Amino acid sequence: MFASRSVASSSLRFRPLGMFGTRSTCSFSTNTANNNSVFSRNKNWTVTASMLVTTTVGAYFYFNGLNKGHHRAYADSAADEKPNAFSPQEFRAFKLKEVHPYNHNTSIFRFRLPTDEHVSGLHVASCVFTRFPYKKKDGSTGYIIRPYTPISHEESQGYVEFMIKNYPDGKMSKHIHNLKPGDELEIKGPIPKYNWDQGKVENVGMICGGTGITPMLQLIRKIFDTDSKFDKTKDEKVKVTLIFTNQTEDDILLRKELDGYAKQFPYRFKVIYGVDRPSPGWKGHTGFVTKELIQKHLPGPDAPSSVIFVCGPDPQLAAIAGPKAEDKSQGQLGGILKELGYPQDHVYKF
Numbered sequence: 001m002f003a004s005r006s007v008a009s010s011s012l013r014f015r016p017l018g019m020f021g022t023r024s025t026c027s028f029s030t031n032t033a034n035n036n037s038v039f040s041r042n043k044n045w046t047v048t049a050s051m052l053v054t055t056t057v058g059a060y061f062y063f064n065g066l067n068k069g070h071h072r073a074y075a076d077s078a079a080d081e082k083p084n085a086f087s088p089q090e091f092r093a094f095k096l097k098e099v100h101p102y103n104h105n106t107s108i109f110r111f112r113l114p115t116d117e118h119v120s121g122l123h124v125a126s127c128v129f130t131r132f133p134y135k136k137k138d139g140s141t142g143y144i145i146r147p148y149t150p151i152s153h154e155e156s157q158g159y160v161e162f163m164i165k166n167y168p169d170g171k172m173s174k175h176i177h178n179l180k181p182g183d184e185l186e187i188k189g190p191i192p193k194y195n196w197d198q199g200k201v202e203n204v205g206m207i208c209g210g211t212g213i214t215p216m217l218q219l220i221r222k223i224f225d226t227d228s229k230f231d232k233t234k235d236e237k238v239k240v241t242l243i244f245t246n247q248t249e250d251d252i253l254l255r256k257e258l259d260g261y262a263k264q265f266p267y268r269f270k271v272i273y274g275v276d277r278p279s280p281g282w283k284g285h286t287g288f289v290t291k292e293l294i295q296k297h298l299p300g301p302d303a304p305s306s307v308i309f310v311c312g313p314d315p316q317l318a319a320i321a322g323p324k325a326e327d328k329s330q331g332q333l334g335g336i337l338k339e340l341g342y343p344q345d346h347v348y349k350f
């Protein structure tokens with residue numbers, strides 16, 4: 001069903017990564033039996049929608065009992081039978097394979113992994129650091145370093161994909177948007193974020209703005225995608241409500257995919273869109289995320305087995321949950337969530 005939807009102002013089409021147990025056959029050299037690409041067909045790409053029923057390959061206990069805390073390093077397990085392309089110890093160079101414009105300021109960048117066997121090795125939820133060098137005034141070398149969350153499936157082999165918004169004054173985003181196929185980007189990871197321990201949380205609230213959707217997508221897919229190796233029965237009680245704000249409707253990333261999850265899991269996944277500048281006929285929320293919006297839609301402070309994830313531009317993060325600490329650790333809970341009485345350990349800031 002998603003494979004037939006087109007992404008606005010892009011010849012690229014997004015699909016929700018096999019949520020129906022179907023896969024696309026693409027003309028990628030990196031395409032493998034495990035290709036959960038977000039890329040779908042465009043005029044250069046031959047895609048045959050194929051209804052290949054994939055089987056869930058048993059239970060997959062890769063965090064089970066190993067990492068109970070949010071900040072623990074992720075342990076390897078049976079899931080890691082494929083070689084990991086990234087290293088958490090060092091930056092490694094990866095070649096850009098393809099770039100696909102997504103909307104007026106955002107593109108999808110596909111980087112080649114060393115072989116078609118390799119996976120990113122990024123567990124949920126984790127991100128990577130990218131870096132590029134620049135010459136400091138004193139002649140020494142400095143690095144611009146920024147975090148990004150891939151949108152390709154953690155099981156995807158041979159490639160990794162990022163959805164990156166271009167900020168006019170943005171150092172890294174401009175650097176990446178200027179890359180041409182064949183150019184290299186240095187990447188290091190995984191950088192562990194929240195450890196999604198399957199079966200441990202039942203009520204999930206998410207508040208994000210702009211590209212803050214990418215870590216949320218990683219979690220949503222882990223919880224709902226049915227064609228991965230993970231044992232879905234562990235998370236079948238999980239309910240997720242996402243509040244996703246943007247400047248305009250045109251800025252909403254991954255909308256078709258999110259709506260697709262809402263349609264397929266009407267009792268378990270709900271998305272509320274908000275925009276600062278509504279177009280005529282806009283039916284969603286208008287303006288910033290408010291106390292009332294959170295109270296109306298998200299699990300409350302006393303909801304059992306719950307967590308609220310927040311990711312967005314610094315001012316939004318500060319208003320909702322308080323800023324992160326200088327060293328980028330969680331910092332004190334603040335903002336609206338604190339006012340509403342959420343406990344510190346029920347909130348996670350990406």
Ligand SMILES: Cc1cc2nc3c(=O)[nH]c(=O)nc-3n(C[C@H](O)[C@H](O)[C@H](O)COP(=O)(O)OP(=O)(O)OC[C@H]3O[C@@H](n4cnc5c(N)ncnc54)[C@H](O)[C@@H]3O)c2cc1C
Nearest residue numbers: 146147148149163164165167169170171172173211214313
């Ligand atoms: C866990 C995590 C995952 C992320 N994943 C992604 C991702 O998948 N895709 C993606 O595009 N970005 C993502 N980001 C944001 C990314 O790390 C950079 O902050 C962003 O690309 C801007 O970096 P820059 O060097 O281009 O801009 P900078 O040089 O740092 O800033 C330049 C200008 O852009 C503004 N700006 C910077 N970041 C933002 C923002 N997020 N919202 C609004 N204005 C901003 C600044 O105020 C400034 O005016 C993620 C951030 C985190 C913390």
